[in-house]
Amino acid sequence: MPVDDHVAENRRYWNARAGDWVAAGERAWAGEPRWGQWGLAESELGLLGADYDGVRGVELGCGTGYVSGWLAARGAAMIGVDVSETQLATARRLAAEHGVAVDFVQADAERVCLRDGCADLVISEYGAALWCSPRRWLAEAHRLLRPGGEVLWLTSHPLVAVCSPLDGSIPVTEHLERPWFGLDRLDWTDAVDEPGGVEFNAGLGDWFALCHEIGFEVLDFRELRPPAGVADPDARPFAVTYGWARRFPSEMVWHCRRR
Numbered sequence: 001m002p003v004d005d006h007v008a009e010n011r012r013y014w015n016a017r018a019g020d021w022v023a024a025g026e027r028a029w030a031g032e033p034r035w036g037q038w039g040l041a042e043s044e045l046g047l048l049g050a051d052y053d054g055v056r057g058v059e060l061g062c063g064t065g066y067v068s069g070w071l072a073a074r075g076a077a078m079i080g081v082d083v084s085e086t087q088l089a090t091a092r093r094l095a096a097e098h099g100v101a102v103d104f105v106q107a108d109a110e111r112v113c114l115r116d117g118c119a120d121l122v123i124s125e126y127g128a129a130l131w132c133s134p135r136r137w138l139a140e141a142h143r144l145l146r147p148g149g150e151v152l153w154l155t156s157h158p159l160v161a162v163c164s165p166l167d168g169s170i171p172v173t174e175h176l177e178r179p180w181f182g183l184d185r186l187d188w189t190d191a192v193d194e195p196g197g198v199e200f201n202a203g204l205g206d207w208f209a210l211c212h213e214i215g216f217e218v219l220d221f222r223e224l225r226p227p228a229g230v231a232d233p234d235a236r237p238f239a240v241t242y243g244w245a246r247r248f249p250s251e252m253v254w255h256c257r258r259r
């Protein structure tokens with residue numbers, strides 16, 4: 001189990017926070033697929049295919065497991081990987097309640113106990129994509145994928161990190177609070193608001209360079225925006241207000257193929 005300090009901290013943090021995510025997990029398992037903090041409808045984004053029969057998928061940092069559930073319900077043989085045993089307990093319960101077969105495995109997404117080339121698809125929605133070192137988890141996704149296999153991830157946009165005050169206060173501001181270059185580790189353990197956890201991000205050029213270096217061809221890159229029509233621009237599900245996210249990209253989606 002984990003040895004790196006950020007992995008140990010994130011395991012502790014997610015075990016402690018898991019209870020707060022049960023209701024959201026239950027909604028996500030029960031409803032049509034919706035992505036990210038703004039709940040963008042799959043029918044609008046079109047990130048998933050219709051048929052995953054015969055596809056072997058691995059979700060890295062699966063949390064309550066609903067993304068694995070969506071894919072398994074479309075025919076994929078899914079393995080959900082998470083470092084938090086408490087999150088996995090919720091995921092296992094919800095999969096059983098929905099009659100969906102997913103294998104859940106407790107492991108660090110930066111070094112997964114699965115064999116080389118075992119997956120056709122690796123996916124992460126705010127899992128490893130946010131809470132693991134990009135260099136390490138993307139290399140691990142590359143190792144798990146067969147040649148030609150694909151990785152899809154959705155996570156926070158680096159502009160959110162750049163506009164996050166150094167003392168960890170929220171919401172994010174409209175100022176450049178920290179450098180774009182060399183972002184990497186974002187340690188929230190001493191944050192003045194909602195302390196705990198270590199996230200990771202990188203400037204967009206660094207993400208592209210990393211994909212190329214590790215051996216991925218970038219098929220698609222998108223910057224996401226919530227729809228118009230929410231009355232209160234100061235409303236926020238997490239650290240980013242709706243008004244901010246209408247003006248600047250708060251989330252991004254990457255889709256790559258293993259060379």
Ligand SMILES: C[S@@+](CC[C@H](N)C(=O)[O-])C[C@H]1O[C@@H](n2cnc3c(N)ncnc32)[C@H](O)[C@@H]1O
Binds near residue numbers: 015108128
């Ligand atoms: C935002 S949640 C998961 C997202 C999922 N879509 C959901 O909302 O349930 C982030 C998850 O990443 C997991 N995680 C953090 N670090 C990890 C690591 N090194 N390996 C595997 N999972 C990790 C946490 O335990 C947590 O369940």
